Amino acid sequence: MNLSDSQTAVPGPRRVSAMEAVLAHLRTAIERGEYEVGDKLPSEAELCRTLEVSRPVLREALRALQTMGLTVSKTGKGTFVVASAVEDPTFGDYAASDLMEVRRHVEIPVAGYAALRRTPEDLDHLAHLLERMERETDTTSWVALDTLFHLAVAEASQNPVFRRVIEEIRDALARQSAFLNELGGRREQSNREHRAIIEALTDGSERDAADAMAHHLDRVRTTLDDIVRRGRADGAARPATDSTDHRPTTGEGA
Numbered sequence: 001m002n003l004s005d006s007q008t009a010v011p012g013p014r015r016v017s018a019m020e021a022v023l024a025h026l027r028t029a030i031e032r033g034e035y036e037v038g039d040k041l042p043s044e045a046e047l048c049r050t051l052e053v054s055r056p057v058l059r060e061a062l063r064a065l066q067t068m069g070l071t072v073s074k075t076g077k078g079t080f081v082v083a084s085a086v087e088d089p090t091f092g093d094y095a096a097s098d099l100m101e102v103r104r105h106v107e108i109p110v111a112g113y114a115a116l117r118r119t120p121e122d123l124d125h126l127a128h129l130l131e132r133m134e135r136e137t138d139t140t141s142w143v144a145l146d147t148l149f150h151l152a153v154a155e156a157s158q159n160p161v162f163r164r165v166i167e168e169i170r171d172a173l174a175r176q177s178a179f180l181n182e183l184g185g186r187r188e189q190s191n192r193e194h195r196a197i198i199e200a201l202t203d204g205s206e207r208d209a210a211d212a213m214a215h216h217l218d219r220v221r222t223t224l225d226d227i228v229r230r231g232r233a234d235g236a237a238r239p240a241t242d243s244t245d246h247r248p249t250t251g252e253g254a
Contacts, residue, residue: 017182018053018054018057019057019060019061019064019182020061020182020183022051022053022057022058022061023060023061023064023065023183025051026041026061026062026065027065027068027070027086030065030070030071030081030084031084031085033084035081036081036084037081037082037083037084038080038081039080039081040077040078040079040080040081041062041071041078041079041080041081043078044058044059044062060182062079064179064182064183065079066079067089067090067091067175067179068086068089068228069082069083069086069087069088069089069090070082070083070084070085070086086227086228087228088228089179089224089227089228091171091172091173091175091176091179092171092172092175093171093172094169094172096176096224096228099169099172099173099176100217100220100221100224102165102169103169103217103220104214104217106162106165106166107150107153107154107166107213107217108210108213108214108217109210110153110154110157110159110162110166110213111153111197111200111201111209111210111212111213112206112207112209112210113157113158113159113162113206114153114154114156114157114201114209115200115201115203115204115205115206115208115209115210116204116206117156117157117158118156118201118204119156122152122155122156122201123156123198123201123202125152126149126152126153126156126198126201127198129145129148129149129152130149130191130194130195130198132145133145133146133149133191133194134191139178139181139182139187140178142181142187143174143177143178143181144174146173146174146177146190147170147173147174147177149194150166150173151163151166151167151170153197153201153213154166156201176220176224179227180220180223180224180227183227184223184224184226184227186219186220186223189219190216190219193212193215193216193219194216196212196215196216197209197212197213197216199212200212
């Protein structure tokens with residue numbers, strides 16, 4: 001099996017979306033102390049007006065800030081700063097570090113068992129899912145297929161306990177996937193990594209399947225770490241701001 005495509009492919013420059021520009025702007029403001037721990041962020045209406053973006057774009061950025069652990073949203077009260085730096089994002093009920101630790105201990109051996117026990121129907125199902133993922137352009141739909149792919153690998157292991165474990169963390173996996181694809185542009189690389197997993201399962205190689213899943217999870221971890229470490233020095237993902245009105249200078253708006 002050849003993992004060279006997913007290991008060596010270098011993605012080109014990725015256009016920063018309006019949501020990413022707003023997120024970077026607010027994250028920078030928090031990290032610089034413009035909004036201190038305990039402070040309430042301006043209202044959605046005020047932020048939309050100041051940053052010149054639509055409410056859906058702003059809300060996506062606010063959700064990402066909360067996932068990063070920088071803010072918390074209180075119904076009827078607003079959004080409050082709870083940390084001055086990104087430490088460990090949270091996906092649903094689970095911290096990213098806990099989720100990744102469990103994924104390595106579960107999904108890598110699961111892939112090995114699946115290579116030994118998969119049926120032709122399992123392979124057909126996985127191939128169909130991947131074909132749909134490679135055609136999909138909508139992030140939400142792709143994320144749903146991504147979670148189904150990992151669940152299908154667990155099902156191919158023919159061990160219902162493994163399937164139950166993946167079911168338990170399914171919501172967290174979806175949240176993590178959406179986060180990484182929105183901020184890390186992981187979709188095409190992830191598709192290549194998924195194809196390598198299917199090739200190993202088709203070959204019936206326990207070792208190659210485990211290695212392919214390990215590589216996939218390593219890339220997930222690396223992207224997550226890059227997002228967490230991304231600070232003020234990351235000019236490519238951070239918009240410049242106008243010194244008079246503090247708006248992100250992105251060409252994408254409402």
